[in-house]
Amino acid sequence: MTERQAPFILFQIADTTYAVHSEAVQQMEMVEHITPVPNAPPFVEGVVLSRGQVIPAINLRTRFGLEKKPYDLRTRLIVVRSGERTVGLIVDSAREFLAIPPEAIQPPPDTASGMSERYLEGIAILDKRLILILNVDAVLSIAPSEELHLAEAIAEVKDALLAEENPPA
Amino acid sequence: MTPASTNVFTEFLDDYFAECDEHLTAMRRNLLTLESLAQQERVDVSLLDELFRSLHTIKGLSGMVGLAEAEQLAHLMESILRALRRHQLDLSDEAVDALILGTRTLEQVIATRQTRQPLPDIAPAIKQLEAITGPLPDLPPSPEETPTAATETRLPLPRESGPPAFTLREGERAWLFQFTPARALAERGISVDSIRTRLQEIGQIVHAAPRIQDGGKVTFEFLVTTDADDSTFTPWQEDGLTWAPYEPPPPTPAATGLKAVPTPSIGPPNVVRVDLTRVDDLMQTIGDLVISRARLEDTLTSLARHVPAAQQRQLQEINQALERQLRSLREGVMRLRMVPLGEIFERMKFVVRDLARERRQEINLALSGQETEIDKLVVERMLDPLLHLVRNAVSHGLEPAEERLAQGKPAEGTIALRAATAGDSVIIEIEDDGRGIDRERVAEQARAQGLLDAEAPLDDPTLLDILCTTGFSTRRQADRASGRGVGLDVVKKTVEELGGSLALDTEVGRGTRFTIRLPLTLAIVDALIVSVGGQRFAVPLPSVREVIEARPKDVTVLGNEDEMLSYHGDVLPLIRLAARFGLQEQFERAFYVLVAAHGAKAAGIVVDRILGQREIVVRAISDPLIQVPGIAGATELGDGRPLLIINPAVLIGSRR
Amino acid sequence: MSIFTRSRKSRNALEQEIARVRSETDQINRTTDEITRITAQITAGLETQINAVEETVSQANEMTASLKETAGQAESIAGSTEELVSSINELAASIEQLTANATDLAAAVNENAAAIQETSASIQSVTATAEEIAASAEQTATSMNEIAASIKSVSDDTDALNVSVDETAASVEELTQSVQSVAEHADDLSTAADQTSSAINEMGASIEEVTAMAESLASAVEQVSSSIEEMARSVAGVAQSAETISEAAEGSATSAAQLDRSIHSVADLARQADEVTKGIARDAQESSATTRQSIEGLLRLRDSMTRSATMIREMGKRAEEIGSIVDTINLIAERTNLLSLNASIEAARAGEAGRGFAVVAEEIRNLADRAAQATADIAAIIRALQEAIQEAVASANDSLRIADEGSRMAEDGVAGLDKIMSGIEKTSELVSHIARATDEQLSAGQNVVSAVNTTARQAKQVTVATAEQTRAAQEIVQSVAQMRKISQQVTQAMNEQSRAARDIIKAAQNTTGLAAQVRQATNEQTKAMSQIAQAVEAMRRSTASTARALEQQSTAVDQISQETERLARLIANVSKAMGEQANAATQITAATENMRRQTDQLARAIQEQSRAAKEMTTAAQNISKQIALITRANREHSTAAAEILTAMSDIRRANDRTALSIEETQRATVNLRERAQAIAAALDRL
Known part of the structure; x- marks a missing residue:
């Protein structure tokens, strides 16, 4: 038997599709009842009760240095586990459960900032869709004070991919 | 290994760790006692016996779970104890040290096994132990030394209790035999055990107990039911055995006077061991119950206008009864979790x-x-x-x-x-x-x-x-x-x-x-529900000394912008929760001050409103992202919205 | 001392002793015998005593028995005596009753007697009165006959009177009839004149002057017509004035005809104007109706627009509802998606075992996505629909506003039209009024003409009637010979009337007032006439009733006489009977007296009897008392006897006891003696 197709949860932030390993995901929820925690880092929206557990809810948009967006019907809280920690990630939407064949996954391209390598496990292109596979552990382990300029990193990644597809004449 | 057997084994392992823990605790205590007796001629045999039994049990159990290192350590220590009992060995400091090191190593071995970490090096301990046991022949344990009692002591009868109830078969009588061991008798091979054997041959030993006589002599009592008549055991008189027909005493009324101080029980108490996670689950369920009851109360309050007074009162009474029962249930379960x-x-x-x-x-x-x-x-x-x-x-x-x-x-x-x-x-x-x-x-x-x-x-x-x-x-x-x-x-x-x-x-x-x-407990606590800047918080009641209502004009502002409130003829520094938490105060005319203390330092925590008092189920905040000074955890009042629990002591103790 | 000696010595002493004993024994024996003897005596005495006692007892017993018997008898006597007393009492009571009855009877008899005497006396007085009545009745009868005769003569006189009154009445009636016919004509005339007058009044004739004058005339006529003679005079005047009336009537008829013609021409003109106006009104109405129809159409249009706008809005609301449902569906779809994702996560965690579940989760997610897509499509449609609806609502609102304005303007137009209409209608109405007024004028003119004509005609008839009246008046004058004075007065009055009538004709240029005066005068005349007729009639009636009364009186008198005669006869009979009755009464009185006497005697006898009975009772009571005394004494005797008996038996018992003790004494004595004898015997043996 060849290497199994790893299942992922796909989610969107600012029209970019990301993936997290399904096994890292404890469960997914709609965003309800977030209690703000005073003096917590800005990207921590607050705490939520998830299966009797008090966990932080992180706004990935804020974490990635993007503008906040009001919650809507599609906003999701992805409860992920990272080591001993359980954290909720707020994303624009998450509607897909997808098995990505290993051969479709490639390492993240080298970028100028080198940031993508830090928190991207790899990228996959499926049916012409670009999927960025997020390294949750890495994202969570980065010190709260450190800013993640993901938007810029994404732009870099996309540029890099574009350059690959259309090599300069 | 099938999953089912894995589970059984896991459960068994849990039991193993728990039991080892008990025995190790007992051993530590006994070893310290033993240490104080070092260099002395007479050693309390019962102390050695108890140590021996603990080790023996650990040895047996470790063998069963395949923890050879523990088995080996226990075996060596057993040998030393046996030698001590037989006076083949003096109770030297070295021996005690070796035993203590052995115990500690044993403890480490078992602990690392439990946490699945690499086992510690047992060689030093083995070496030290063998240095003591070395010259001794590694004798196989004699039958009478096989501490079958080790298992029996699991559920011993309390000393104070009388012999158990027994039933006599047709033609049987009950006899109470007494045997006082003596050196002379022992030389003739007549010991407690041989007497026991004799008695077992003629009937059934219902109960056996040692009695300490004046002068420190020990007499053993055996209650035997037998169909043999006294002619059978008349010759045994020479062997230091006395007997008398036994009449069961009338059942004594329960209260024969309060037992002033219970004699410290050497054997483990009459206990049932319960996995802590099960107690946690139970506590969780009780927590849910507490929340449900709180919701019920809220609903009752909102229903009050629509329900006739009589029914309303009845419902209230039921609710109150429920609260009481829940509280006692909670306390009961809490006690389960309590250890000295x-x-x-x-x-x-x-x-x-x-x-x-x-x-x-x-x-x-x-x-x-x-x-x-x-x-x-x-x-x-x-x-x-x-x-x-x-x-x-x-x-x-x-x-x-x-x-x-x-x-x-x-x-x-x-x-x-x-x-x-x-x-x-x-x-x-x-x-x-x-x-x-x-x-x-x-x-x-x-x-x-x-x-x-x-x-x-x-x-x-x-x-x-x-x-x-x-x-x-x-x-x-x-x-x-x-x-x-x-x-x-x-x-x-x-x-x-x-x-x-x-x-x-x-x-x-x-x-x-x-x-x-x-x-005392982490699970459930009475708390004040307060509101600050439109957000609700819970403050554990035990940490609040008093709640006072105050107006802005009551506050004195010092030069360094510290705020003070006159309180019982003293000044009370104020801590504005809103300021600490970056919120905007939202009180009209008056606000509330929760007086709390941290050590000798008292302070008032300013909140907008007191919303009420509730039993809350404390949920820990473990993620570092949300670990904020002054916040001890979170709770929920039944509406799914988390509420932060404030730790006033921390607020007072920490500087701005 | 030897024994022997001693023995001897003692023997001597003994013997001495024995001798003494013996003597004593003897003494005892003797005494005993004595006792025995005495005892025997006592016993004998006792026996005798007992016997005597026994005897006494038996006698006492006997006495007691006889006493008891006596007592029984006495008691029975007492009982029967008591019975006797009670029966005597009863008797006495009955006698007393009887006595009372007798006394009552006597009293009654006495009363009876007195009454009979009174009756008798009254009968006698009646008889006397009856006799007197008889006498007076006869006198009455005689005088009655006289009265009857006188009444008859009066009756005859009254009859004659009656005839003459009748004649007078007939003449008056005739006159009255003629006057009435004049009055009738005058009425007709008056009616015509009234009509004329009222018509001419409208055209502005100066009636008031005439009226004033007529009033003064009226007073004159009144004076005139107060007597028949005045009337006669006036009738001639009437005749003349009637002629004048005729002439005047002719003249007025001519002028009335002229008036009529001119009125006709006015009426024609008015009719023409009316027709034109009506035409205009019709046209205006038609245009108004048309305008109204168009307005109504406009309003209907607006209504339907409002409805459709409401419907569109409703539709908008529905669309919104659908929108919210779509939202809910969306939420469900999202939740389903979420659930399926969670299911997928769990399934993946379960590994191979979760594979099937994962597939299902996938399917569910697909379905949810499809549902989400479908709802998104629906949402888009709904949005488009909502926009369309918004537009529709907007345009509907616009057209509604325009329609509103149009209808408001149309309503203004209708209001203007309405004003025109009402103006035309008012004009038309006025013209109509004019036409109608001229019409009325016309008919009034015609009425005037015809009234004038009628007046003329009536005037002629009046003239004729007046002539007849005159003739009748002449006849009246002639026929009432006995009422000359009155006739003259009437004639005078008639003359005055004529004069007055002439004055009227002279004074008044037209006939109206005059006619009224005439009518009034004739009316009054008629009234007077009828009063006269009534008076005559009354007179006639009273005369007739007097005659009738007289006749009745006469008849009554006759009857009275007859009755008086019969009364006299009866009274005679009564007198006779009364005499007999008085006789009988005297006899009865005598008999009653007799009876009274006897009753008295009876009462007395009974009283005596009663007294005797009372005495008897007293006696019996005495007996009873005495017997009671006897009985008591007897009882006392009896008690005494019993006591005696008791005493006796006590005595006997004492005796018996004595006898017993005596016997014992005897026995003791015997014993004693025996002992004594035994002693003696023993002594002997010594």
Whole structure:
């Protein structure tokens, strides 16, 4: 038997599709009842009760240095586990459960900032869709004070991919 | 291995660890007693027996779980004890040391097995033990030494209770035999056991018990039911056996007078061991019940207008009954989780003993309040911090003997470990009579590290804050006692995570005292629900001394913008929760002040409104992202919205 | 001393002793015998005593028995005596009753007698009165006959009177009839004149002057017509004035005809104007109706627009509802998606075992996505629909506003039209009024003409009638010979009337007032006439009734006489009977007296009897009392006897006891003697 197709949860932030390993995901929820925690880092929206557990809810948009967006019907809280920690990630939407064949996954391209390598496990292109596979552990382990300029990193990644597809004449 | 068998095995392992833990605890206690008896001629055999039984059980169980290292250690220690019992060996310091090392190694082996970590090196212990047992032939254990009693003592009859009820078959009579062993008889091969065998041949031993006679002689009583007549055992008179027909005593009324102090039971109490996770599950369910009841009460309140008064009253009564029952259920389950602090204190004895030997210093560990009970989880979490504080007291606190003598102190340093219950809290104190903390040095260091303003004074809370700063150390190099495991920062963090507080008192030349205040239980607590800046918070009731209503005009603002409130003829510094939490106060005319204390320091915490009082189920906040000073956890009132629980002591203790 | 000696010595002493004993024994014996003897005597005495006692007892017993018997008898006597007393009492009571009855009877008899005497006396007085009546009745009869005769003569006189009154009445009636016919004509005339007058009044004739004058004339006529003679005179005047009236009537008829013609021409003109106006009104009405129809159409249009706008809005609301449902569906779809994702996560965690579940979760997610897509499509449609609806609502609102304005303007137009209409209608109405007024004028003119004509005609008839009247008046004058004075007065009055009438004709240029005066005068005349006729009639009636009364009186008198005669006869009979009755009464009185006497005697006798009975009772009571005394005494005797008996038996018992003790004494004595004898015998043996 060849290497199994790893299942992922796909989610969107600012029209970019990301993936997290399904096994890292404890469960997914709609965003309800977030209690703000005073003096917590800005990207921590607050705490939520998830299966009797008090966990932080992180706004990935804020974490990635993007503008906040009001919650809507599609906003999701992805409860992920990272080591001993359980954290909720707020994303624009998450509607897909997808098995990505290993051969479709490639390492993240080298970028100028080198940031993508830090928190991207790899990228996959499926049916012409670009999927960025997020390294949750890495994202969570980065010190709260450190800013993640993901938007810029994404732009870099996309540029890099574009350059690959259309090599300069 | 099939999953099912895995589960069975896992459960068995759990049992194994639990049982080993019990026996190791008993062993530690007994070894310390034994140590005090070293060099003496007579050794209390029962002490040795008990140690032997514990070891024997551990050996057997370890064999069953395939923990050869433990089995080997236990076997060696058993041999030493056997030799001691047979007076083939004197109770020397070396022997005791070897046993203590063996026990500690055994403990480590079992602990690492439990945490699935690499096993420690048992070779040193084996070597030391073998150094004692070496010349001894490794005799197979004789039958009478096989401590079958080890299993029997699992559920022994309390000494005070009489013989059990028994039934006589047709033609049978009950006889009470008494046998007093004597050397002469023993020489003839007549021992308790041979008597027992004889008696078993003629009938059934219903009950057997030793009786201590005047002069320290021990007489054994056997209650035997038999169809043989007394002619059968008439010849046994020569063998020191007396008998009489036995009539069961009339059932004594339950209250034959209160037993003043229960004789400390040497055997384990009549207990059922329950996995803590099951108690946790139960507590969780009770927590859910508490929330459901709170919701029921809310619903009842909103229904009040639509329900006739009579029914309303009835519903209220039911609700109140439910509350009472829930409370007693909760307390019952809480008691299940409660363990005496004595267990943890015993470990400290061990630690202190080791340190004392290592440092060649006489240390007296004064314990008090061992019977104080506290939540099992709290005990577990507090073990390392306490160890740290005790080690700190030894390594940083106590001066070397000559220095002490020079200062007119006794050479023997004293470390006091006290525990007491105060309301819903438990207070643990760790005090040494050592040199105290040199403020100036700490201040200097702190200023050098930018932790303290050049001008700021260094009072006790500030001192504690600095000492608890991660990475702060005044020692050039960490020695064994203080450098290992956790630091003071972890101690403080752990205490605060548990919803408690840590305080420090120190005086140069006189000593240092750490005071830890912990909640009795973590699970459920009565709390005030308050609102600040439109957000609700819960404040555990035990930490609030008083609630007062105040108006802005009652507040005096000092030069440094500190706010004060006149309180019982004194001034009460105010802490504005809204300001601390970056919220906007939303009170009309009057606000409320929760008076709370942290050690000797009292302060008022300003909130907008008091919404009510509720039983809350405390849920810990474990993620570092949301661990904020002053917030002890979160709870939920039944609407799915988390509520943050405030720890007033931390708010008061920490500087702005 | 030897024994022997001693023995001897004692023997002597003994013997001495024995001798003494013996003597004593003897003494005892003797005494005993004595006792025995005495005892025997006592016993004998006792026996005798007992016997005597026994006897006494038996006698006492006997006495007691006889006493008891006596007592029984006495008691029975007492009982029977008591019975006797009670029966005597009863008797006495009955006698007393009887006595009372007798006394009552006597009293009654006495009363009876007195009554009979009174009756008798009254009968006698009646008889006397009857006799007197008889006498007076006879006198009455005689005088009655006289009265009857006188009444008859009066009756005859009255009859004659009656005839003459009748004649007078007939003449008056005739006159009255003629006057009435004049009055009738005058009425007709008056009616015509009234009509004329009222018509001419409208055209502005100066009636008031005439009226004033007529009033003064009226007073004159009144005076005139107060007597028949005045009337006669006036009738001639009437005749003349009637002629004048005729002439005047002719003249007025001519002028009336002229008036009529001119009125006709006015009426024609008015009719023409009316027709034109009506035409205009019709046209205006038609245009108004048309306008109204168009307005109504406009209003209907607006209504339907409002309805459709409401419907569109409703539709908008529905669309919104659908929108919210779509939202809900969306939420469900999202939740389903979420659930399926969670299911997928769990399934993946379960590994191979979760594979099937994962597939299902996938399917569910696909379905949810499809549902989400479908709802998104629906949402888009709904949005488009909502926009369309918004537009529709907007345009509907616009057209509604325009329609509103149009209808408001149309309503203004209708209001203007309405004003025109009402103006035309008012004009038309006025013209109509004019036409109608001229019409009325016309008919009034015609009425005037015809009234004038009628007046003329009536005037002629009046003239004729007046002539007849005159003739009748002449006849009246002639026929009432006995009422000459009155006739003259009438004639005079008639003359005055004529004169007055002439004055009227002279004074008044037209006839109206005059006619009224005439009518009034004739009316009054008629009234007077009828009063006269009534008076005559009354007179006639009273005369007739007097005659009738007289006749009746006469008849009554006759009857009275007859009755009186019969009365006299009866009274005679009564007198006779009364005489007999008086006789009988005297006899009865005598008999009653007799009876009274006897009754008295009876009463007395009974009283005596009663007294005797009372005495008897007293006696019996005495007896009874005495017997009671006897009985008591007897009882006392009896008691005494019993006591005696008791005493006796006591005595006997004492005797018996005595006898017994005596016997014992005897026995003792015997014993004693025997002992004594035994002693003696023993002594002997010594």
